Amino acid sequence: MNTYARVLNGLNTSTVPTERVVSFSKIFKDTGFRFVTMSSSDLGDAIDLIYHFDKDLDLRSMRVIVPKGSAISSITSVFACALLVENEIKEHFGVDFEGLPIDFNGTFYLDEEVQRTPFCKIGIAKKPADAQEV
Amino acid sequence: MARTTLPFGPQHPVLPEPIHLSLVLEDEIVVEAIPKLGYVHRGLEKLAEIRDHNQMIQIVERTCGICSTLHAMCYCQGIEGLMDVEVPDRAKFLRVVWAEMHRIHSHLLWLGLFADAFGFESLFMQCWRIRERIMDLQEATSGNRVIVSVNVVGGVKRDIKPETQKWILDTLKLVEKEVQQLKAVIMDDYTVKRRTVGIGVLTKERAFELGACGPMLRASGVEQDMRQLGYAAYSMLDFHAVVETDGDSYARTLCRFNEIFQGIDLIRQAFAKLPEGEINVKVKGLPTGEVVSRVEQPRGECVYYIKATGKKFLDRLRIRTPTFNNLAPLLELLPGCELADVPVLILTIDPCISCTER
Numbered sequence: 269m270n271t272y273a274r275v276l277n278g279l280n281t282s283t284v285p286t287e288r289v290v291s292f293s294k295i296f297k298d299t300g301f302r303f304v305t306m307s308s309s310d311l312g313d314a315i316d317l318i319y320h321f322d323k324d325l326d327l328r329s330m331r332v333i334v335p336k337g338s339a340i341s342s343i344t345s346v347f348a349c350a351l352l353v354e355n356e357i358k359e360h361f362g363v364d365f366e367g368l369p370i371d372f373n374g375t376f377y378l379d380e381e382v383q384r385t386p387f388c389k390i391g392i393a394k395k396p397a398d399a400q401e402v
Numbered sequence: 403m404a405r406t407t408l409p410f411g412p413q414h415p416v417l418p419e420p421i422h423l424s425l426v427l428e429d430e431i432v433v434e435a436i437p438k439l440g441y442v443h444r445g446l447e448k449l450a451e452i453r454d455h456n457q458m459i460q461i462v463e464r465t466c467g468i469c470s471t472l473h474a475m476c477y478c479q480g481i482e483g484l485m486d487v488e489v490p491d492r493a494k495f496l497r498v499v500w501a502e503m504h505r506i507h508s509h510l511l512w513l514g515l516f517a518d519a520f521g522f523e524s525l526f527m528q529c530w531r532i533r534e535r536i537m538d539l540q541e542a543t544s545g546n547r548v549i550v551s552v553n554v555v556g557g558v559k560r561d562i563k564p565e566t567q568k569w570i571l572d573t574l575k576l577v578e579k580e581v582q583q584l585k586a587v588i589m590d591d592y593t594v595k596r597r598t599v600g601i602g603v604l605t606k607e608r609a610f611e612l613g614a615c616g617p618m619l620r621a622s623g624v625e626q627d628m629r630q631l632g633y634a635a636y637s638m639l640d641f642h643a644v645v646e647t648d649g650d651s652y653a654r655t656l657c658r659f660n661e662i663f664q665g666i667d668l669i670r671q672a673f674a675k676l677p678e679g680e681i682n683v684k685v686k687g688l689p690t691g692e693v694v695s696r697v698e699q700p701r702g703e704c705v706y707y708i709k710a711t712g713k714k715f716l717d718r719l720r721i722r723t724p725t726f727n728n729l730a731p732l733l734e735l736l737p738g739c740e741l742a743d744v745p746v747l748i749l750t751i752d753p754c755i756s757c758t759e760r
Contacts, residue, residue, distance in 0.1 A: 281408040304611055305727070307694075307707035309718035320694060320705065324632055327694060348728040349613035351462065351724075352437070372574060 278286070281329040284390075286340050289319075289332050293343040296321045301328065303347035304355050315361050319343070339364040405433070409699045410744065412441040412755075419755040421748065429740060435736040437729055443553045444591045444760040450719035455689060455710065456619055458719065459553060462706075466723060467548045467755040468508045469699045470545035471500045473498075473721070476552035479633060480695030480708045481555045485687060493557030498672045499570075500543070500550055500558075501634065501697075502665040506577070507536040508700035509658045509665075512752045513588070516655065519749050520593060532580045535573050542566065557682025567673050589652075598651035602735045602747045605649055612729040615724050616702020617657040628698035639671045651750040658752070661700075672737055683758040688712050699724055701752050723757035 284292045296303075301321035309316045311333070317340070319330040334340050342365040343350050354365045355376045365371075406427045412420030419442040427436035449461050462477045463470040475497055482489060514529030537547045543562055552558045556621030562570070588594055604614065609622035619626060620643055627643035629636045644660045646653035689710040697704050697732040709718040728751040735747055 302610055304703075305705055305722040307718070307720045309709050309720075318707070320707075325626075325628075328694070329694070347613070348611070349727065352726065372509060373438075376438075377443040379440070 280327065280384070280400050281331055283313065283333070286332055286334055286338070290341050290343055290346060292330055293319065293346040296298075296328070297346050298331070299323070302345075306350070306353045308363070315357075315363050316355070328332065328354045334363055338341060338364070339366050340364055342367040342369075344369055408741075410608065416557060417745070417748065419753050421755050422755050424734075425736070425741070425744065428557050430741045431631055432736050432739050432741060432744065435733050437733065437756070439759050441759070442756050446760045447719050447721060449454065449735075450716040452715065455716055456579070461557070462719075462721070463549050463551055465723070465760055466655075467502055468511060468754060469701070469704075469757070470548065470712060471497075471504050471544075471550040471552060471604060472697050472699045472704060474551070475634065476695050476704050476706045477708070477719075478553045478564070479697070480693045480706050481490045481689050482706065483693045483695060484689035484691045484710060485685060486751055487556050487683065487685050489557050490683060491635070491677045492561075492679045493681045494638075495672045496558050496560075496562060496681065497553065497634040498636065498639065499562065499669050500540075500552055500670045503536055503540055504550065504698045505637050506662050506665045507533050507540070510536065510581075510750075511663050511715070512700075512749070513584070513655075515745075516749055517588065519745050520597065522711040525587065528584060532584070534575055535577050535670065538751075539570050539573055540660065543570070554682055556685040557680070559682065561681050562706045564744065567676075567744045571670065571673060574669060575751050578666050580719065587655060589659070594655075595652065597714075597743070597746055598750075599648075600650050601651075601743055602739065602750060603649050604731055606733060607645075607729060608734065612731045612734060614702075615645075616699070616752075617644075617661065617728050618702065618728050618731060620644060621646045621653040621657040624645040628696050628703050631696065633697060635672060635675075636668075638675060639668055641668065651746060654750045689716075701725055701754055701757075702728065710741050717749065723754065723759040723760070725754045728753070729758070 275360040284294055301323040304320040305320045315334045317332045317334055321328050342354055353370045354368060357363050358365055358379060359376050408425045408427055410423040410425050411417050412422040417487045422438040422441055424436045425432050426679055446461055446465055450458055453461060456660055459474050462473045462484045463668045470756055477622040491543050499671050510529050510533035516527035517529060544560060552560050604622045607622040609619050625643045625645050644664055646657045690712040692709045695706040704724055707720040710716050732751050738746060
């Protein structure tokens with residue numbers, strides 16, 4: 269398989285429990301990986317989060333399954349550049365990231381009047397009534 | 403000192419793209435910058451739920467006009483990875499030709515805007531006049547100036563005949579000469595140096611930590627370019643990433659200039675090694691699985707995540723564009739700079755907001 273279109277499989281993707289997402293991210297950072305981005309998809313009763321890391325063009329992924337309605341720690345304490353993509357996923361999929369240094373509260377792309385999480389097949393996260401535009 | 407919050411964009415005379423920042427100022431010094439996206443958010447990724455995987459090629463091409471063929475290439479090679487399709491060698495080389503044409507015209511477009519930001523209107527027009535030659539090549543080879551729709555799953559849908567190749571090479575020779583003259587004018591100019599040398603310095607370590615990509619990363623001394631992965635025909639060409647070490651606005655400009663010359667060289671190599679044969683293979687079936695596909699756009703690393711479950715429509719398409727990643731370094735560069743330097747600093751990341759917001 270070519271390296272530029274890497275099919276995700278067990279060799280380059282590890283599934284980790286939600287509570288260990290920060291510690292695993294730190295392992296990636298300590299071993300010289302950079303944070304590339306995050307991908308996400310709706311699994312029905314949970315959100316599939318995939319964190320992508322790269323070192324010398326070697327792409328590795330970390331998968332976390334987050335049950336809908338539950339929160340997950342932000343990895344911005346390890347990779348500050350995850351701030352924008354975490355806000356994007358929060359807005360589009362309703363995943364609640366705890367510890368975001370700047371929380372757009374669902375107004376990163378969308379206007380305040382948008383009340384559904386558009387990428388979920390069923391919107392589950394309502395914006396708080398007192399959401400303030402940053 | 404009292405703080406003032408200044409909305410910068412989305413409409414601003416110097417901005418080519420509708421980026422929106424809230425700048426917190428103390429006197430004329432920026433102390434904080436907060437981005438606000440959404441002005442041109444179109445929800446293109448969501449369309450994957452109602453368009454089949456072949457129709458999505460036309461949609462991803464419209465993510466951005468300036469790098470349309472690279473979006474399509476990244477998407478197609480992802481689907482090809484999922485379906486285990488081997489693209490003919492001729493198609494791989496032709497993909498390089500169109501990709502490098504895009505890089506050249508994108509950098510020329512940026513250089514024009516950069517000159518305009520300084521108030522050099524004549525120089526701006528010179529850059530875009532040279533760029534027009536590339537746009538003519540794109541129109542002649544693909545039928546379209548901006549949306550170069552040549553990629554399909556399994557290869558490309560247009561060939562380039564030998565006489566057209568010769569015309570392209572002759573035009574590139576002219577472009578190379580004109581860009582060399584342009585480089586001397588811009589890079590040796592007192593005003594340009596005064597407003598770029600030592601301005602917006604991003605160290606190698608911070609560039610890496612903040613996830614910078616493209617010329618933004620390489621101008622800080624990190625030798626990383628997705629073309630090193632060897633996608634399309636890059637593995638069969640002599641390619642080395644263009645790197646500068648100063649990490650300032652001047653270095654980023656120099657990096658883009660040198661990438662224009664490198665792009666011209668890569669097209670010459672591609673034509674010299676262009677093999678005979680088919681330009682695409684027929685692909686049947688539907689993709690299944692998950693894939694991450696990466697290419698180097700003019701602004702940096704572009705990442706596509708595709709998830710398919712063998713149905714007509716993709717389960718998920720996620721596009722991470724280079725400007726999205728370069729926003730974090732920009733937010734680090736802005737605090738501490740003067741308000742007058744903000745437009746030039748924003749321009750040096752070569753922002754593409756239509757890409758970023760999708």
